[in-house]
Amino acid sequence: MSASKKAALPVTTAAAVALLLPLLTAAPAFAGPAADKKEDKQPKPPAVMSTVGGALLGRPGTQVQLGAGAPVLPKELSARSWIVADAETGDVLAAHNAHWRLAPASTLKMLFADTLLPKFPKTQTHLVDPKELAGVGAGSSLVGIKEKQSYTVHDLWMGVFLRSGNDAVHVLSEMNGGIRKTVQDMNEHAAELQALDTHAVSPDGYDAPGQVSSAYDLTLIARSGMQKADFREYAATVRAKFPGEQKKGKKRETFEIQNTNRLLTGDFGIAPYKGIAGVKNGNTTHAGATFTGVAERNGKVLLVTVMNPSSKESHAVYKETQRLLDWGFAATGKVTPVGELVPPKSVRTDASAQGTAPAPGKNKQGSTVKAAASGRSGGIGTALAVAGGAVVLLAGAAFLVNRRWPLPELVRRRPQGPGPDVNP
Numbered sequence: 392m393s394a395s396k397k398a399a400l401p402v403t404t405a406a407a408v409a410l411l412l413p414l415l416t417a418a419p420a421f422a423g424p425a426a427d428k429k430e431d432k433q434p435k436p437p438a439v440m441s442t443v444g445g446a447l448l449g450r451p452g453t454q455v456q457l458g459a460g461a462p463v464l465p466k467e468l469s470a471r472s473w474i475v476a477d478a479e480t481g482d483v484l485a486a487h488n489a490h491w492r493l494a495p496a497s498t499l500k501m502l503f504a505d506t507l508l509p510k511f512p513k514t515q516t517h518l519v520d521p522k523e524l525a526g527v528g529a530g531s532s533l534v535g536i537k538e539k540q541s542y543t544v545h546d547l548w549m550g551v552f553l554r555s556g557n558d559a560v561h562v563l564s565e566m567n568g569g570i571r572k573t574v575q576d577m578n579e580h581a582a583e584l585q586a587l588d589t590h591a592v593s594p595d596g597y598d599a600p601g602q603v604s605s606a607y608d609l610t611l612i613a614r615s616g617m618q619k620a621d622f623r624e625y626a627a628t629v630r631a632k633f634p635g636e637q638k639k640g641k642k643r644e645t646f647e648i649q650n651t652n653r654l655l656t657g658d659f660g661i662a663p664y665k666g667i668a669g670v671k672n673g674n675t676t677h678a679g680a681t682f683t684g685v686a687e688r689n690g691k692v693l694l695v696t697v698m699n700p701s702s703k704e705s706h707a708v709y710k711e712t713q714r715l716l717d718w719g720f721a722a723t724g725k726v727t728p729v730g731e732l733v734p735p736k737s738v739r740t741d742a743s744a745q746g747t748a749p750a751p752g753k754n755k756q757g758s759t760v761k762a763a764a765s766g767r768s769g770g771i772g773t774a775l776a777v778a779g780g781a782v783v784l785l786a787g788a789a790f791l792v793n794r795r796w797p798l799p800e801l802v803r804r805r806p807q808g809p810g811p812d813v814n815p
Contacts (some may be wrong), residue, residue: 434471436452436471436491437451437492440488440489440490440492441490441587441588443585443587444483444607444731445483445729446730447486447729448483448486448489448607448730449490453487454485454489454729454730455484455486456726456727457725457726458725458726458727460725461725462718462721464718465715465717465718467714469700469702469711470699470701471700471701472696472698472699473488473695473711473715474486474606474610474695475693475695475716476610476614476693476732477691477693477694477728478614478685478692479691479692481732483607483728483730483731483732484719484729485715485718485726485729486729488606489606490588490606491605491606492604492605493604493678493698494602494603494678495596495604495609495678495681496673496674496678496680496681497532497555497595497671497672497674497675497681498609498672498682498683498696499593499595499604499673500551500555500560500594500595500596500673501613501616501670501671502586502604503551503560503573503577503595504548504552505580505615506576506577507564507576508548508619508621511544511566513543513545513548513621514543515543516542516543516544517543517544517547518539518540518541520539520565521539523565524536524558524561526570527561528557531557531597532554532555532556533556534550534553534554534558534648535550535558535633536550536558536562540634540636542562546633546634547562549648550633551563552628552650552671553648553649553650554649554650555672555673557595557597560594561594564594570593573594574591574592574593577591577594578591581608581612583735583736583737584615584735584736585611585734585735586604586611586612587608588605588607589604589605589608590603590604596673596675598676605698606698607732609683610694610695611732611733613669613671613683613694614694614732615735616670617669617685623669626669626670626671626685629655630647630649630656631647631648632646633645633646652670652672653672653706654667654686654709654712655669658706659705660706661705661706664686664716666688667684668686674708678699679698680697681697682696682712683695683696683697691720691723693716695712695719697715
């Protein structure tokens with residue numbers, strides 16, 4: 392399957408505008424299309440926002456260009472900001488306040504993971520020093536790491552992805568040279584991805600003044616993270632065994648942890664979403680509920696980010712994500728994209744340096760699409776490793792995109808159910 396992709400729009404002006412935007416923290420959500428009289432009391436998006444990915448994405452309100460036969464957007468949307476994008480082509484099918492800088496909560500852990508995952512082999516063992524857990528914020532989500540106990544890097548990432556464990560984040564951050572260095576690394580990586588709305592202050596997404604991201608950036612970050620095999624595997628894991636406390640003279644016991652992503656696991660009032668493959672949920676006082684999800688259906692892969700729904704319905708952030716995914720799958724090929732997910736900055740720079748950069752405004756990410764040798768869509772509820780589009784391979788000046796990412800082996804073994812169980 393061939394695809395023609397566009398090159399990143401020049402972002403110099405957009406970056407300058409983004410730097411001038413106030414670092415907002417989230418408040419009660421902006422009412423969506425079904426807004427009631429209380430809408431006037433809700434905060435409004437900035438009149439000027441970043442235009443990275445396209446001019447329409449910098450406009451406040453809902454942006455969509457319906458074609459013949461395209462379904463209308465769901466009415467039951469109350470999120471302050473959301474985006475629906477094609478993970479393969481990078482096309483943004485629809486968006487609402489895409490570049491509004493809001494508190495991200497634990498969805499920021501996607502940036503943390505995308506930044507640090509390549510740094511440590513999963514088999515490496517680490518003995519936890521008590522000081523490594525000292526800075527974990529009150530009320531944080533925890534996986535249950537104990538001081539003076541040893542854990543593999545694999546264990547720690549399971550704690551980050553499944554339980555959103557801030558204790559695991561802090562241990563990995565200390566392994567990386569400390570919280571300050573890790574935050575610096577995350578911000579540098581965000582800049583490389585052209586996630587210019589994002590400013591990390593804490594590596595775990597814990598509420599902090601000035602810590603912001605956007606629906607656009609979180610989607611961009613998720614697309615980058617899903618290029619990594621370990622990231623895909625962890626994001627698709629439903630449950631796993633985690634090491635307990637080692638007691639002298641006894642075999643170390645384990646306890647089960649389960650993913651907090653309800654579109655993977657299901658919950659009362661919500662079923663696992665067909666084809667879901669991750670990615671990350673979050674919830675804090677300032678951010679409200681946030682979620683970025685990726686799902687595959689009939690060979691099409693979509694990324695959706697929803698930030699801070701105001702609806703009082705149970706699991707609103709997941710249900711609004713479901714509605715947008717359903718709409719996106721039905722609307723594919725029937726809408727004109729309102730923007731795109733830009734490639735990493737170094738890709739654009741490398742292409743320019745070799746004199747092969749596409750014409751400005753074309754946003755052509757590359758003309759070569761390779762078919763992967765393995766990986767097929769699973770059955771209903773199967774957590775897939777994403778099919779398509781975001782795998783970046785730097786070969787000369789080309790930005791190559793794989794048609795299909797390899798399906799995690801554990802998913803292949805489990806053709807039914809919401810996702811792979813892991814018993815390390």
